[in-house]
Amino acid sequence: MKTYLCEDSVNGLFSAVFRAYAEKNTAARISCLLYEQTAFDSEFIDVKTDADHADRVKAAVARYGGNKALREIGRAMRSCEAEKADVIFAYIKRMLAEKRDISRSFAYAEVMPFVTLSERVQLEVHRFTGFLRFEEQNGLLYARFTPDNDIADLLLGHFSRRLGELPFLIHDARRGKFAAWDGKRAACFFADDPSIRPDAAEKELIGLWKRYFAAADVKSRPHPKQQDGYLPRRYRKNMSEFQ
Amino acid sequence: MIDANRLEILTDSAKYDVSCSSSGSKRQNVKGGLGNASIGGICHSFTPDGRCISLLKILMSNKCAYDCQYCVNRRSNDVPRASATPDEICELTAAFYKRNYIEGLFLSSAVEYSPDRTMERLLETVIKLRKQYCFNGYIHLKGIPGADPLLIERAGMYADRMSFNIELPSESSLKLLAPQKNKAAIVKPMRQLSSGILREKYPKRSRFLPAGQTTQMIVGASRETDGQILRLSESLYDAFSLKRVYFSSYVPVNFKNAFLPVQSAGLLREHRLYQADWLLRFYGFSAAEIVGENGNLAEEYDPKCAWAIRHMEQFPVEVNAAPVETLVRVPGIGIKSAYRIREARRYTRLTFEDLKKMRVVMKRARHFITAGGKFYGEENFGRMKNLLAMHEQSENAEQLSFLKENEIVQSVITGQL
Numbered sequence: 001m002k003t004y005l006c007e008d009s010v011n012g013l014f015s016a017v018f019r020a021y022a023e024k025n026t027a028a029r030i031s032c033l034l035y036e037q038t039a040f041d042s043e044f045i046d047v048k049t050d051a052d053h054a055d056r057v058k059a060a061v062a063r064y065g066g067n068k069a070l071r072e073i074g075r076a077m078r079s080c081e082a083e084k085a086d087v088i089f090a091y092i093k094r095m096l097a098e099k100r101d102i103s104r105s106f107a108y109a110e111v112m113p114f115v116t117l118s119e120r121v122q123l124e125v126h127r128f129t130g131f132l133r134f135e136e137q138n139g140l141l142y143a144r145f146t147p148d149n150d151i152a153d154l155l156l157g158h159f160s161r162r163l164g165e166l167p168f169l170i171h172d173a174r175r176g177k178f179a180a181w182d183g184k185r186a187a188c189f190f191a192d193d194p195s196i197r198p199d200a201a202e203k204e205l206i207g208l209w210k211r212y213f214a215a216a217d218v219k220s221r222p223h224p225k226q227q228d229g230y231l232p233r234r235y236r237k238n239m240s241e242f243q
Numbered sequence: 244m245i246d247a248n249r250l251e252i253l254t255d256s257a258k259y260d261v262s263c264s265s266s267g268s269k270r271q272n273v274k275g276g277l278g279n280a281s282i283g284g285i286c287h288s289f290t291p292d293g294r295c296i297s298l299l300k301i302l303m304s305n306k307c308a309y310d311c312q313y314c315v316n317r318r319s320n321d322v323p324r325a326s327a328t329p330d331e332i333c334e335l336t337a338a339f340y341k342r343n344y345i346e347g348l349f350l351s352s353a354v355e356y357s358p359d360r361t362m363e364r365l366l367e368t369v370i371k372l373r374k375q376y377c378f379n380g381y382i383h384l385k386g387i388p389g390a391d392p393l394l395i396e397r398a399g400m401y402a403d404r405m406s407f408n409i410e411l412p413s414e415s416s417l418k419l420l421a422p423q424k425n426k427a428a429i430v431k432p433m434r435q436l437s438s439g440i441l442r443e444k445y446p447k448r449s450r451f452l453p454a455g456q457t458t459q460m461i462v463g464a465s466r467e468t469d470g471q472i473l474r475l476s477e478s479l480y481d482a483f484s485l486k487r488v489y490f491s492s493y494v495p496v497n498f499k500n501a502f503l504p505v506q507s508a509g510l511l512r513e514h515r516l517y518q519a520d521w522l523l524r525f526y527g528f529s530a531a532e533i534v535g536e537n538g539n540l541a542e543e544y545d546p547k548c549a550w551a552i553r554h555m556e557q558f559p560v561e562v563n564a565a566p567v568e569t570l571v572r573v574p575g576i577g578i579k580s581a582y583r584i585r586e587a588r589r590y591t592r593l594t595f596e597d598l599k600k601m602r603v604v605m606k607r608a609r610h611f612i613t614a615g616g617k618f619y620g621e622e623n624f625g626r627m628k629n630l631l632a633m634h635e636q637s638e639n640a641e642q643l644s645f646l647k648e649n650e651i652v653q654s655v656i657t658g659q660l
């Protein structure tokens with residue numbers, strides 16, 4: 001079995017799709033994991049990201065699935081699932097074979113796994129529009145979080161519209177990735193942990209929030225299972241009310 | 244900034260109002276302003292009782308002149324009292340909002356002195372929050388029945404949503420347990436807010452109450468049946484185009500009044516009522532179809548399943564042919580699955596395997612459908628009922644969270660609730 005190993009990005013994936021078609025190897029697998037598990041009969045082919053190749057796949061996808069398909073593939077690529085590249089590859093192959101938009105052909109084996117990838121990413125983005133916690137430090141709002149999927153910059157639009165002229169920094173501590181807003185422009189970069197800690201005034205405010213959180217609970221009707229379902233425990237380590 | 248003790252008192256007195264949603268408004272931020280609203284609503288945290296925190300839910304004051312028997316804040320109850328100033332509320336809202344603790348403010352109050360005086364205080368606070376603090380996040384304002392209609396109309400120009408609580412499901416219960424309140428006074432402002440006059444004066448695109456009005460009734464403090472409660476909800480939806488009727492299980496806060504139960508209504512009853520309400524709002528069911536007037540919702544099945552069992556003559560339906568309105572009546576098939584089925588069958592004649600691939604939950608549905616003419620359910624009616632009851636039991640603990648999770652997911656997918 002051949003496996004194309006590509007960079008973990010939409011262009012990386014599209015370059016691999018191009019190679020698979022060019023080399024008539026569409027039965028091969030595509031992976032963007034750095035350390036792919038080796039089966040004894042597998043052969044790995046490293047794919048360098050090639051902008052021209054990627055553009056040609058992009059055009060083919062857009063021809064049948066429109067911008068919507070490109071957007072959804074972009075979102076699915078943010079997923080932390082190990083199999084994502086293969087799932088997306090299967091989806092693209094079926095779309096190119098049918099020469100039409102297959103996004104609503106839910107009975108096709110290639111469609112639901114792809115839709116699920118993209119929906120999970122979207123659900124996590126939605127969840128963090130609520131679960132992200134900012135701390136104010138010298139006029140900067142700083143939020144540290146550890147999302148499952150690579151979504152820091154997908155939160156920029158939401159928070160910049162909402163916070164307007166207030167600058168903020170969203171820090172994905174798992175990937176060392178930052179999404180920043182200075183009140184006018186957005187940026188995205190990788191850097192070391194800035195180790196920002198709340199000062200005394202901020203601690204006082206966090207204290208108020210914790211008092212609020214404790215008082216809002218109806219203690220005679222505990223329902224921790226429901227709490228766990230809506231707010232998975234892994235998300236709580238950066239939420240001040242749970243510290 | 245408000246001190247922690249008063250914050251605690253004013254939160255503790257506000258928490259029995261169950262409405263928490265921040266959906267329905269698209270209010271946008273303006274230059275130099277803080278905040279906007281998100282149409283599907285956003286949950287910011289969840290307390291150990293499993294409820295969501297979306298808005299800063301707080302009373303301006305819990306010093307009440309009234310003596311509603313089911314309420315912690317009633318005059319005759321010996322609890323710590325406090326009030327906050329408009330500035331304290333505004334400051335706290337902005338500080339919490341900036342840090343993304345909340346989606347906005349849910350402001351309510353006990354009746355301090357008189358309804359007018361109380362409503363004026365509430366109005367003063369939201370105007371300040373909008374104008375001085377330039378706050379464009381979500382505001383849900385509780386209306387005080389009996390307050391001047393002009394105050395109520397003005398409030399609607401600043402709030403995203405307002406609610407007047409119907410409190411108890413019948414006038415006689417109201418007389419018994421909340422002698423200073425009466426149905427006419429509660430319904431009047433609801434009618435005012437939904438009236439054609441206001442609709443004309445503030446056409447749809449204006450910012451007058453973009454998220455409409457809701458109400459809440461307390462379940463289990465008085466004796467009304469589920470049938471009465473659902474009929475009342477249905478007529479409220481029809482008459483005042485309410486966005487939502489909330490059911491709040493009575494939590495015992497008064498052990499002296501012999502009319503009040505000492506135990507709270509079970510979570511299961513509240514859950515069943517919400518499921519039934521869901522059927523009213525999204526699935527095209529009427530209250531009469533769901534439960535008889537003097538009846539209660541079945542405990543052993545969810546209300547849709549109970550309805551289907553009573554109407555086996557309408558089943559099974561063929562998934563390759565049935566219209567969406569029929570598909571959503573199949574137990575286990577939700578709105579999203581029904582639409583998926585409709586889309587998918589345009590390209591493929593659906594089999595059971597296909598339905599599984601599409602993640603349609605078949606445990607319940609298989610007894611009520613055929614796929615390509617094939618039936619995979621239980622033929623024996625008695626055995627089928629047992630199977631359904633068993634599934635329900637094993638799922639119940641998980642299922643109590645079903646509605647809310649569905650809401651979250653649905654708002655993600657469709658951008659609306």
Ligand code: SF4
Pocket residue numbers: 307308309310311314315316317318352353354
């Ligand atoms: S008016 Fe009645 S329900 Fe409202 S706070 Fe006062 S006692 Fe409670």
